[in-house]
Amino acid sequence: MESSEALLTLLQEGRGCEVVEEIKRFAQDERAVRLNACLFALAVCSQHSELKTRQAAFKALKEVCRIPIHLFSFIQYKKELKEGMKCGIWGRALRKAVSNWYNEQDAMSLAVAVTKCKQREGWSHKDLLRLSHARPAYETIALISKYVTKGWKEVQVAYADKENSEEIINLLSYLEVVEKVKHPCDETEVIHLIEEHRLEREQLLTDHLKSKQVWRALLKEMPLESMLRILGKMTADKILESGSSEMATICDRIQSEALLKKTKIHPLSILLASENYKKGYGSQGKVKWEPDISILKALDSAFYKCFMNVEPVNKRFAVAVDVSSSLCSVVPGTSVSTVIVAAAITMVISRTEMDTQVLIYSEGAVFPCTITADMSLVDVTTELVKIPSGSTDCTIPITWATENRKAVDMFVVLTNNPLWTFSASPVETLRKHRQQSGIFSKLVMCGLTSIGHAIADTEDRGLLNICGFDLGAVNIIRNLAQDLI
Template sequence: MEPSGSMMSSLSNHTSNSTGGVCPWEVSDKAKLRRFLCYGSEGDLYTAREEARVSMESAGALLSLLQDGRGTEVVEDIKRYSQDGQAVRINPSLFALALCSQHSELKTRQAAFKALKEVCRDPAHLFAFIQYKKELKEGMKCGIWGRALRKAVSDWYNEQDAMSLAVAVTKCKQRDGWSHQDLLRLSHTKPANEAISLISKYVTKGWKDVQAGYADKENSEEVMKVLSYLEVVEKVKHSCDETEVINLIEEHKLEREQLLTDHLKSKQVWKALLKEMPLQSLLRILGKMTSNKILEPGSADTEAVCERIQSEMALKKAKIHPFTILLASENYKRGQGYQGKTKWEPDSSILTAMDTAFYKSFMCVEPVGKHFVVAVDVSTSLSSVVPGTSISTAVAAAAITMTFARTEADTQVLAYSEGALVPCSVSADMTLAQATAELVKIPGGSTDCTLPITWATENGKAVDVFIVLTNNPIWTCTASPVEALKKHRQKSGTSSKLLMCGLTSIGHAISDTEDRGLLNICGFDVGAMSVIRNLALDLI
């Protein structure tokens, strides 16, 4: 088979050597940096559902690039990964930006501060960035609040839309030991306009000073709008009247972070919050809402929530991935929280709505446009559970294969064990139950993770990305997976990559290979889907 157009374009991403072949797939400092920005580690291992601790020890390539005078390149990558949804976790980007912002090279520092507003899109990001700067300066004589940081923080506030800033400072008041009051004071921010000045006064002096200062003034329309909004936020904070609180929530789209703990003891307040709550947040608290009888079987509120969950418009707006819905659905079906004693009887209408939403949400997955082979190891029972979830490895494997079968036009699904490999008829029109049944019907045996690559090579299939799924903790291979991958690249003329997904694994499936085209995934979550996508598109 001749390489397709997309395969040829992926080939062009590699520099050819003098003999016309593709250069070795060494893991360069740039590749390590991009892995770090994506999931917080420079190594070839992504661990699902685990926030890696970001530190200097895990950022060796980042430091090397800065020492080589490539700081502005680093900042461009930080912007790209934090903005385009390529980063599974935001903290590595914030740490890297903090490091760049105090590098010895002036143009690197300038680029970092200029990128602050693009990378720190909300107050929580800004607070984390400032805290990283503080930690990086520990033990050094100089402080962090130089002219450049003061200007960057001032610009962060001054360049915001006033109403958006008013919402942000009342929703996220402090984090990581920092508050807006601290930042405005330490940055000596001079408000760029009257509306920002009003918000700054509210944060630093309080509502009474704002009332006294603006009561008799001729205020612009924008100032009046901000003033009115802040008045609502203050009114809620001091209200014990449930009806008034509900009316303010519904009229001004207030969120739970802007309410008092006492307000959240009211079922009616929660019902008001659910109407506009972001879909991601709503999916996370369905169990709690059912347990507290806020969502009761057959109620109008439950019906409204079900409509939102399966609304195509809501799913598109929130960019909900099918795996997110599957995780939420299985957790809800479980009828018990992971922490505490919260228990509930799952509502059948909510389960039906989540099932419908699962199939609709495939439209939110943007195709990569590569040739995928998804191979499922059936040598051991697929009845184990993916760590940190309520999903069996069989259902997880089926959901992953379905994602590629439904969104990528060129996908081959295989099942393998006992030295044999069988093409599976997992197709785009199958349900999750049908796809799961298709995978588990093949008898188990010993496993060899090189089989899918060998099969593709021997059958003349040019494959861009191999995804091998297993819950077998012991990998046996007749040959090295890296050697098998190299043979496939050579014979097919394709820049093939391999992802080894140990669905129940807690460590390396294959030890560090120093081949940029091979990554290991331990466990599985929505972030793992981003890692697969990034590797397929040569972004990590």
């Protein structure tokens, strides 16, 4: 709630329905870096004193909470918001909204969802169906509800002697398969069921996942993002071994141009996966592996191919990299060094935007830098650190653009130093550039290792501070450039 002043102000001004529409836009257009903020805001709206706001929030539930984990998170936020209050959260409006969430799903998609994600955030489907007093609108939803609340045996008894529709028969067949792989069974049969019914890793027993053949079957349809997350574990568990057919399958899928294009995966996602795999151990250090050169080569190939997925915003960019302090530290929360991140961001913008000026600056001096499309990540990294370091002054690139009469829509300043000394106010320096160029230029200050800094005028919508860095920061910069935020 401490971070929700703007949200609460809008609600107090009677603009709750506008807020809900904005939440829907961010969720549906995938503008939100993470959906949790949208879910929290929707929970706040659903408990606002104004009836229209509450009604709009509950009506939007299905559009914002597209998968079970979103729904569980929304319910948990409502619970936390109600803590300390005498009233409960399960009023008629919430019961109806949750009931509608289940009733409005495609039956087979719902069957897959409830068997893949059974519970999160302290809530389960059984809890929600019970507390919402859900009344299934269709026979197919009634079957799934009975399965969730009563179990498979009850479902078998209830539908054994009925004349079932084709849709019911298909659901019963799918649930029977899911139940079958919950128990130890023949490896060949598990593989057959995976291939025939497109079962996923979350639906299998841990014992099944010890088989290379089972993994081979899973890898054929496994989403690319999921595969990238578990490369290290698969290597540690000897599922992936040098020269094996599984290794060949993985490498082919990682660098498949068609698959990369279909998933629209960002180059920085590939870079992060590559650096995590390269270090040879998991986030807590318990799982360790020897990185395989074939996977590293496939990830490197995929990184360059993924530039085709970055759509230009058609603005004039100036990317300024601060080399005043050492760029050899690691971006918090990742295993990637700040110089590699700076080089990757520079490559993404310069390869995507036709009008991009790359600058490196230090010790009162700024140097234009040429980044060409045929340069590798190593080449760009070398180019960025070739001048000596000195003190930090993030106003230098803006002053350079003003003095050289360069028209810039977006200044993106990347620095490793959370503490800066300024020859002039960054805000005032930007205003001078705006006056000279006649353009409403914007400035993004990204402290790659910063835990917090504030140079921006909160009244100026063209100034943004980013502390730390991840893929979400790239989306935020794009959204700011396009006036979406």
